[in-house]
Every structure is written in C-alpha cells, then in structure tokens.
Amino acid sequence: MESEVYYVNFKKGDINNSTGPQTQSQGQDDGKSQKSMRFGRFCNPQGSRSLVLITVGLGLICVLLLVFVILQHIIITAERDRIKSYKNTVKEFNQTISGLQDNYTDLKTEKDQLQNNFRSLSQQILELESQVRSLKDELNMDASERVCLFISNELNWADSRQYCRDHGGDLLIINTEEKQRFIFSLVEERVWIGLSDREQEGNMKWVDNSPLNEGFWLGGEPNNQDGNEDCVELIPSHPVLNSWNDLPCSKMKKGICEK
Template structure:
C-alpha cells in the first residue's frame, strides 16, 4: 500500500466518520421536524374541532332561543286569538240583547204613538166642543162665590150642553161641584149662565 492508498482510506474513514454522524443528525433533525409538523397539525386540528364545536354550540343555542321565542310568540298569538273569540262571542250576545231591546222599544214606541194619536183625537174633540178649558178649584164656596171667582179669572161656571161634555166633566170630578145652571133669576126655571134654557134633565 502506498501513501496514496492510505490517504484515500483515511479520507474515506474520515468521511464516514464525518458523514455518518452528519447523516444521523440530519435524519434526526428531519424526524424532529416531522414530529413538530405532526404536533402542529394535531394542535391545529384540535383548535379547528374546538372552534367547530363552539360554533355548533352557538348555533344550537341560537336555534333553541329562536324556537323558544317562536313557541312563546305562538302561545301569545293563540291566547290573543282566544281572547278575540271570547270578545266576539260576548259582543254577539250583547248585539242579540240589543236587538231584542230594540224590538221591545220599537213595540213600545208604536204603542205610545198609538196612544198619542188617541189623545190627539180626544184633544181635537175637546176643541170641537167649544174649545173649553176647565179649572176645578179645591176651595169650598157657594154657587155665587164660585161664579164670581170664575168671572174674576176670565171664565164662568161650566155649561153642559152635550152628553159627551157631561161624560167628560164626570170623568174629571170625583166630588160635588158647581156647574153653570141655576134658577136664581126665575125660581123653578133652570137656566145656564149664558141664559140658555135647560133642554134636558
């Protein structure tokens, strides 16, 4: 072996020594880098899964809140609808009562209108009888005093010259009253205060 061969062997051995550990270091560094990358991926995946879980939890919570709010709103609408139905039924009952009362009032009005027409007819008959107006005093007086009282007030004692007038006067008075008939001027001969003779007994 000559010198050159030894040098090459030494060089090769040195190179083995140098490259061997280097290769080991290099492959150890590559393993460390791979482990770091795997850990980073694992952490990143864990964080992503955590975020997805949080987002799902927020979404489910919002859905629950929305569903609860919609359920409460639906219940509120249902209660409002029931109140409206009760109000409508109550108003319908009141309307029925008012319609019945209206019919009763209409009948009463018709009855009162009929009565009014009868009274107007009776009043017209009274006016046709000479448009007499009657006053009945509650004071006790003689015939002469009663006549004077009537004259002082622009009238005279009543003259009854029809059967209708007699019935009317009888319906007004419940006690004994003076009428405009006497025999003061000629005893035994009855005359009315307007000097007309008594035609009927």
C-alpha cells in the same frame, strides 16, 4: 499533474482492530442519525403549525355549533311564545265575538221593546189628540149646549136613572160624535147611558124619548143576547167610536148623569 499514490501497509490485526471500532462507531452514528430523524419529524415546525390549525378549527366548529344550538333554542322559544300569543289572541277574539253576539241579542230585544213602546205611545198620542179635539169642541159649545155631568152609585139601569133624576138630571144622552168623544175621554169604567129599547124591542130611544140617529156600537151589537138585553152601557176600554153594548137592565153598574 500526476496523481500521487500512497501505499499503506496494515497488519492483519491492525485491519481487524481498525475495522471493529470503526464499525461500532458507525453503528452508533447510524442510531443517532435515526433517532435524530424521528425526533426531527416529531419536532418539525410545519407539523406543529398544522396541529395548531386543526385545534383552532375544531374550536371554531365547537363555537359555531354552540352558537347554532343557542340560536335554535332562541328561535324555538320565540316560536313557542308566538304560538302561545296567537292562541291567546284567538281566545280573546272568540270571547269578543261571543260578547258582541250577546250584545246584539240584547240590543235586538231592546229594539223590539222600543218598537212596541213606540206603537203604544203612538196609540196614546192618537187618543190624546182625540181627547184634545173633544175638549176643544166642548169649549166651543154654546153655554146652552154645555152640560153638568155626575156619576150615580152602582145600581141597575132604572135605579141609576132615578138617581140622576133625584139629583136634577137624567141618564146621559149622546147624540153627536163630538159628545161621544168628549164623554169617552172622561169615563174610566163601564157606565149606563140613557139609551134603551125596553118599551119596544129593536126601537132604541133616549130617556127624553128621542130616537137614536147615530150609534157607536161594538162589532155585532146590539144583539139582544138571550132576548133580555134592553139597556145600553159605554165601555171605555174599546175604541172610542165602537164602545156601546146592550145588556140586561138588571146589571149593577154606575150611571153617568147630566143636567
């Protein structure tokens, strides 16, 4: 097909007129196009979606930070409370230990006291057993061997003997261990007995003039201290078989009499 060629004649004025308005219109169109492009970039749906995502992300970060801060506060508070509780527990434990130490000291003291009491009671039991044996021996004595005992006033040895004789008896004679134990269990204070070496120093005799066969002396007695101890007393505060002592006959004390 043959192309068709069209020839258009324009006047010079027409060209200028047509060119001028066309150029202005084109400029206006270009300006509108640029504004449309800038507005299009600002109002781009993809850009709005990114902005929303960024905003949401920042919000989540803020929430996470807030949660982290709250958790840290809770952890620190719990740790502080735990440390405080631990300190209180340690304090109570130390107080308990101190109390137990005091109780241990008290119990140890009480134990020592109980041991002392036990030893004392054991000694008393032994003495009571000895007294029981003496009483049994006394009860087993024949009627002829039994004696009537009484105590004189507080006098010297010679006057005490005279008191006993005035009342139908004489100062006590102790010639057996059984009788010593029995008499020892009865007396509660130092008393004269009927033994002396007034007639001959070192030759102890009873008031019936019989010699001494068995004595129950304190350690180191008789010692005739100062050369003037010729009469004999019984001291109940000493051991039962070590309770005799010589001393001056002029001393004032009660005497134990028998008849």
